[in-house]
Amino acid sequence: MPDEVIAVRGARVHNLKNVTVEIPINKLTVVTGVSGSGKSSLAFDTIYAEGQRRYVESLSAYARQFLERMDKPEVDEVVGICPAISIRQKNSTRNPRSTVATQTEIYDYLRLLFARIGQTCCSNCGRVVTRDTPESVADSILQLPDGTRFYVMFPASPAAEETSASSNGSAKQKKRSREQQAAQHTKINAHLMSLMQRGFTRLFKNGSVIELETPDSFTGNSFADTFVLVDRLAVRDDVRSRLVDSLEICYQSGEGQAVIQLAGENRRMSFSEGFECKQCGIRFGAPEPRLFSFNNPFGACPTCQGFGNTIGLDLDLVIPNRELSLAAGAIDPWTKPQYDWAQKDLLKFCKQEGIATNVPFRQLSRDQQRTIVKGRNGFDGIIGFFDWLETKKYKLHVRVFLSKYRGYTVCPDCGGSRLRLEARLVKVAGKTLPEVCAMTSAEAAEFFSDIKLSEEQLAVAERLLYEIRSRLKFLNDVGLQYLSLDRLASTLSGGEAQRIQLATNLGASLVGALYVLDEPSIGLHPRDNDRLIRILKDLRDIGNTVLVVEHEPEMMLAADKVIDIGPGAGELGGEVVFSGSPKEMVESGQSLTGKYLRGELEIKPPKNRRLLGPRALTVKGAGEHNLKGIDVTIPLGIMVCITGVSGSGKSTLVHDVIYAGLKKQRGEWTGKVGSFGKLEGSQFIDDVVLVDQSPIGRTPRSNPVTYIKVYDAIRDLFASTREAQARGFDASHFSFNVPGGRCERCEGNGVEIKEMQFLADVELICEECKGMRFKSSLLEVKYKGRSIHDVLDMTVREAMLFFSNINRIAARLRVLDDVGLGYLRLGQSATTLSGGEAQRVKLAAYLSRRTSERTLYIFDEPTTGLHFDDINRLLAAFRQLIEAGGSIAIIEHNLDVIKSADWIIDLGPEGGDEGGRVVAEGPPSVIAESPASHTGRYLAGALKNYSQRE
Numbered sequence: 012m013p014d015e016v017i018a019v020r021g022a023r024v025h026n027l028k029n030v031t032v033e034i035p036i037n038k039l040t041v042v043t044g045v046s047g048s049g050k051s052s053l054a055f056d057t058i059y060a061e062g063q064r065r066y067v068e069s070l071s072a073y074a075r076q077f078l079e080r081m082d083k084p085e086v087d088e089v090v091g092i093c094p095a096i097s098i099r100q101k102n103s104t105r106n107p108r109s110t111v112a113t114q115t116e117i118y119d120y121l122r123l124l125f126a127r128i129g130q131t132c133c134s135n136c137g138r139v140v141t142r143d144t145p146e147s148v149a150d151s152i153l154q155l156p157d158g159t160r161f162y163v164m165f166p167a168s169p170a171a172e173e174t175s176a177s178s179n180g181s182a183k184q185k186k187r188s189r190e191q192q193a194a195q196h197t198k199i200n201a202h203l204m205s206l207m208q209r210g211f212t213r214l215f216k217n218g219s220v221i222e223l224e225t226p227d228s229f230t231g232n233s234f235a236d237t238f239v240l241v242d243r244l245a246v247r248d249d250v251r252s253r254l255v256d257s258l259e260i261c262y263q264s265g266e267g268q269a270v271i272q273l274a275g276e277n278r279r280m281s282f283s284e285g286f287e288c289k290q291c292g293i294r295f296g297a298p299e300p301r302l303f304s305f306n307n308p309f310g311a312c313p314t315c316q317g318f319g320n321t322i323g324l325d326l327d328l329v330i331p332n333r334e335l336s337l338a339a340g341a342i343d344p345w346t347k348p349q350y351d352w353a354q355k356d357l358l359k360f361c362k363q364e365g366i367a368t369n370v371p372f373r374q375l376s377r378d379q380q381r382t383i384v385k386g387r388n389g390f391d392g393i394i395g396f397f398d399w400l401e402t403k404k405y406k407l408h409v410r411v412f413l414s415k416y417r418g419y420t421v422c423p424d425c426g427g428s429r430l431r432l433e434a435r436l437v438k439v440a441g442k443t444l445p446e447v448c449a450m451t452s453a454e455a456a457e458f459f460s461d462i463k464l465s466e467e468q469l470a471v472a473e474r475l476l477y478e479i480r481s482r483l484k485f486l487n488d489v490g491l492q493y494l495s496l497d498r499l500a501s502t503l504s505g506g507e508a509q510r511i512q513l514a515t516n517l518g519a520s521l522v523g524a525l526y527v528l529d530e531p532s533i534g535l536h537p538r539d540n541d542r543l544i545r546i547l548k549d550l551r552d553i554g555n556t557v558l559v560v561e562h563e564p565e566m567m568l569a570a571d572k573v574i575d576i577g578p579g580a581g582e583l584g585g586e587v588v589f590s591g592s593p594k595e596m597v598e599s600g601q602s603l604t605g606k607y608l609r610g611e612l613e614i615k616p617p618k619n620r621r622l623l624g625p626r627a628l629t630v631k632g633a634g635e636h637n638l639k640g641i642d643v644t645i646p647l648g649i650m651v652c653i654t655g656v657s658g659s660g661k662s663t664l665v666h667d668v669i670y671a672g673l674k675k676q677r678g679e680w681t682g683k684v685g686s687f688g689k690l691e692g693s694q695f696i697d698d699v700v701l702v703d704q705s706p707i708g709r710t711p712r713s714n715p716v717t718y719i720k721v722y723d724a725i726r727d728l729f730a731s732t733r734e735a736q737a738r739g740f741d742a743s744h745f746s747f748n749v750p751g752g753r754c755e756r757c758e759g760n761g762v763e764i765k766e767m768q769f770l771a772d773v774e775l776i777c778e779e780c781k782g783m784r785f786k787s788s789l790l791e792v793k794y795k796g797r798s799i800h801d802v803l804d805m806t807v808r809e810a811m812l813f814f815s816n817i818n819r820i821a822a823r824l825r826v827l828d829d830v831g832l833g834y835l836r837l838g839q840s841a842t843t844l845s846g847g848e849a850q851r852v853k854l855a856a857y858l859s860r861r862t863s864e865r866t867l868y869i870f871d872e873p874t875t876g877l878h879f880d881d882i883n884r885l886l887a888a889f890r891q892l893i894e895a896g897g898s899i900a901i902i903e904h905n906l907d908v909i910k911s912a913d914w915i916i917d918l919g920p921e922g923g924d925e926g927g928r929v930v931a932e933g934p935p936s937v938i939a940e941s942p943a944s945h946t947g948r949y950l951a952g953a954l955k956n957y958s959q960r961e
């Protein structure tokens with residue numbers, strides 16, 4: 012029997028040229044090829060899209076009605092497709108409350124776990140609150156020595172009816188109290204009658220039993236300290252079931268109360284069916300799953316509504332620079348002349364308490380810092396100062412002053428845990444739910460692996476523990492062991508978000524599905540690649556088909572099948588150049604990828620490295636997130652790589668500290684800046700730019716040529732034709748951003764967006780202009796026989812030829828080709844560019860600027876989406892920037908880029924708390940010899956191969 016396959020015949024999506032391929036079922040297949048060759052068009056836009064359609068087809072009739080309106084991929088036939096799930100890079104979290112734990116469903120299981128086996132601890136005394144069942148009471152009573160005699164009872168009168176008949180005072184009051192006494196007597200009699208009718212004939216009071224012949228046998232005037240006797244027993248092996256029955260009677264007739272009195276002794280034990288502290292009598296709500304949900308008003312902290320923070324005094328704004336000493340004005344509000352007295356008070360207080368006022372604030376002990384914030388011994392502290400200001404808020408200038416120090420701060424009630432008090436009183440194995448969520452996934456895995464529970468708890472929780480443990484294991488397997496469970500999903504990088512989805516899908520253990528993944532190795536250090544490959548194989552081995560778009564050589568070699576798309580990009584690609592096992596690919600060396608894998612082609616590190624110059628940027632005391640107050644020097648004028656395992660602190664250092672810090676110094680930043688002491692050397696740079704992967708525009712009206720500003724020259728050219736002048740068209744008519752020449756129905760977009768209820772929005776070609784974006788009169792204007800629409804439809808390469816005699820256009824277009832984007836169409840809308848393409852369009856824009864002198868360019872994984880062959884070009888573009896006087900700092904995991912760097916700063920050694928230090932710095936050869944550096948180990952391999960082949 013032939014192996015089962017998904018057979019694609021005649022795929023023509025985007026640039027695909029009638030592609031026919033087979034994806035083996037239950038195998039791991041890698042699709043590779045140069046950037047723009049058509050990998051995503053095949054994997055996502057054809058195979059996944061078709062799987063998605065079939066899946067919708069199998070759903071309800073309601074969902075099906077939208078089916079015919081979903082775009083059908085341009086393909087003759089896809090046979091054997093299964094329901095498809097795509098895992099892409101985009102961090103698409105919309106819910107601001109979503110966390111790592113909620114996204115992976117770990118939180119759902121934790122809620123159930125806490126609801127089922129959690130122990131509530133009394134808010135007053137901390138004792139465990141229990142509910143006594145007749146069985147549990149019987150168990151504890153039968154622990155008493157054999158033969159111990161005892162009474163089973165319940166309080167004669169419910170506490171609420173208790174009226175204390177204290178009487179004294181005036182005659183009037185006496186008369187009233189006589190009336191009250193009579194009423195009380197009637198009430199007592201009625202209650203006794205009802206007890207007797209139910210068969211209770213004995214009371215117990217003050218150590219003796221009262222036999223009730225008639226109600227009058229009881230002479231007391233209240234039921235205080237009086238009990239109804241249900242049974243008399245002695246501890247023996249065979250009394251258990253009778254005892255349980257009697258206790259049940261107590262609960263039924265005594266409003267959930269039962270009392271055991273030892274005969275002839277003064278010892279008495281109270282039990283209650285209710286969920287309350289036996290010591291303090293405080294009643295609690297029994298834990299239930301919704302109590303632990305911060306998305307549910309029942310469980311959310313009422314103060315912050317489950318967001319974990321509120322607007323309030325932001326200490327980071329009050330003490331913006333912890334490098335300053337108290338004397339030098341660390342407390343910002345007290346540096347203002349009108350609050351000079353507060354600064355004087357502070358200095359006096361510090362002298363008194365022996366707190367140093369001439370060392371950086373951050374060097375003070377925790378206790379000293381807290382004292383300054385909270386106050387002590389007559390000194391009000393920062394909080395006291397602001398409380399006092401609050402009372403002066405009727406003055407406008409005070410309100411303005413206060414607003415400068417307000418920001419999002421941790422909710423004072425729930426401490427950021429987002430849950431109401433009742434939920435935070437519940438513990439499992441000594442930890443509350445917020446405490447568990449504050450753990451990293453590695454810590455949580457350890458906690459749950461050797462958790463100590465009673466037999467009973469284990470029986471209830473076994474299944475839940477299994478689910479929690481396996482999900483934690485998946486998180487660790489995908490290399491996210493350093494993320495805390497309560498980390499907000501919105502703060503994760505694209506790669507981290509993708510790997511969370513991967514872990515979640517592994518947890519769901521769906522079988523018979525097709526998983527399509529987009530470069531899952533992004534953001535992963537080579538060290539963690541093995542684990543990632545292992546996971547994809549696991550996904551396959553439980554019975555799924557896995558299709559991965561990937562450039563990483565190890566992943567290709569580990570696959571069951573490799574499909575190489577190419578040979579070039581865009582029009583020059585779109586064909587299957589190789590399809591077979593990785594072994595065959597290496598052996599045949601037929602395709603470009605195969606040649607790189609064989610080592611026939613390679614990325615050579617430069618012969619000479621650039622040397623350190625005198626210019627450098629130094630940050631001191633960087634302490635944001637996991638950074639350990641480190642000093643880091645970035646040499647300028649050369650190519651610097653910042654490396655380290657995922658979570659080691661690269662983004663924190665480069666984005667939050669260096670980029671934001673430099674921008675802030677230049678007055679171009681109002682957002683948050685990561686904490687650091689000093690940033691030196693900024694006099695050496697005139698500009699700092701972050702070349703990231705965010706889109707170059709959000710409307711179809713932005714495109715590569717508008718972004719690199721070459722479109723203006725093209726418009727001018729069209730406006731200068733005789734035809735245009737005869738009709739009175741100027742350059743603005745050739746813009747699709749302003750009315751005039753553009754199609755007004757679609758406002759120059761060429762498409763109309765239709766919002767679908769629950770499916771992704773769909774784009775429909777504009778009916779008026781048929782996607783040509785301009786009015787027909789304008790399209791009649793031709794340059795060298797082509798309309799403006801024809802030009803926008805050319806690829807960059809075609810356009811370079813077409814405009815070859817007009818240097819100001821051709822030269823700029825060449826820059827796009829230089830960064831490997833020669834295949835893009837001039838008018839391809841910004842919304843269809845991948846993150847990597849957008850990043851390279853930006854790079855091109857900077858390359859085409861006249862001056863890159865004294866500019867620091869920051870890149871974050873610029874190799875995303877790049878094939879070996881593209882990386883060579885990228886490195887050439889970097890060289891160009893440096894030769895023009897620029898400086899480059901790159902966050903990167905790709906060894907081909909790292910080995911080509913002039914200088915490396917390796918962070919780590921691990922991710923999360925175990926990272927945040929500089930492990931090694933220097934040129935690649937130095938890092939390669941550093942035993943402590945994970946990067947060094949892999950780099951040594953990459954450099955060794957190179958010198959062997961020299």
Ligand code: ADP
Binds near residue numbers: 026047048049582
């Ligand atoms: P890869 O995944 O190999 O980088 P793609 O499949 O994304 O390549 O792109 C193949 C070609 O199709 C490229 O020329 C690209 O510009 C083009 N393309 C991709 N998406 C769209 C789209 N939505 N509309 C038009 N062209 C597209």
Ligand code: ADP
Binds near residue numbers: 655660
């Ligand atoms: P890298 O870029 O090396 O992968 P990051 O700088 O992203 O590492 O992360 C370093 C540490 O800081 C990690 O422990 C990470 O979980 C933590 N971290 C990063 N961003 C945030 C954030 N917004 N909130 C809380 N912790 C964060």
Ligand code: ZN
Binds near residue numbers: 133135288
């Ligand atoms: Zn208590």
Ligand code: ZN
Binds near residue numbers: 756760762779783
């Ligand atoms: Zn239109």
